[in-house]
Amino acid sequence: MELNVTIKLKRGVADPEGENTKKALNLLGFRDVRSVKSLKSFRIEVEPGEGEGEDEEKVKQEVEEMCRKLLANPVIHDYEIEVVKSERR
Amino acid sequence: MELNVTIKLKRGVADPEGENTKKALNLLGFRDVRSVKSLKSFRIEVEPGEGEGEDEEKVKQEVEEMCRKLLANPVIHDYEIEVVKSERR
Numbered sequence: 633m634e635l636n637v638t639i640k641l642k643r644g645v646a647d648p649e650g651e652n653t654k655k656a657l658n659l660l661g662f663r664d665v666r667s668v669k670s671l672k673s674f675r676i677e678v679e680p681g682e683g684e685g686e687d688e689e690k691v692k693q694e695v696e697e698m699c700r701k702l703l704a705n706p707v708i709h710d711y712e713i714e715v716v717k718s719e720r721r
Numbered sequence: 722m723e724l725n726v727t728i729k730l731k732r733g734v735a736d737p738e739g740e741n742t743k744k745a746l747n748l749l750g751f752r753d754v755r756s757v758k759s760l761k762s763f764r765i766e767v768e769p770g771e772g773e774g775e776d777e778e779k780v781k782q783e784v785e786e787m788c789r790k791l792l793a794n795p796v797i798h799d800y801e802i803e804v805v806k807s808e809r810r
Contacts, residue, residue, distance in 0.1 A: 665765060671764060675760060691753075
């Protein structure tokens with residue numbers, strides 16, 4: 633089972649990478665660019681052990697725990713979890 | 722108009738960030754994690770100047786040029802462009 637985790641900055645948190653990318657694009661001649669936001673994603677492949685079965689809800693909860701414990705910083709990040717590929721269909 | 726650009730590593734290019742994230746998740750007790758790939762995205766807002774009209778195909782081509790010129794490194798990166806929000810619908 634594959635999941636996509638998107639980590640984005642919370643509203644109001646400065647995004648210097650996005651801002652500077654916007655400036656650089658403008659300077660390169662792309663004057664129509666109004667804003668750029670930078671995001672980070674992880675594509676995670678999870679394979680439950682034998683006999684555990686694959687419960688989509690359960691796996692999603694597990695991935696949410698991964699976000700809380702490692703992938704995202706709750707002070708500045710929001711995250712979205714999305715199932716990309718479910719094996720048993 | 723808002724577009725999402727996803728920059729990912731080409732097949733065969735080492736992804737130490739993804740590998741180490743996987744190791745860390747395994748060490749934290751998430752033993753079902755088989756692989757982690759790290760990706761980068763940009764959410765770009767483009768607003769064509771007055772009188773230009775909004776041609777989705779044209780904007781996409783412009784964003785592709787941005788990828789070639791600045792956002793992606795063609796030696797190691799692949800990119801995907803996706804229209805998230807079209808204003809004039």
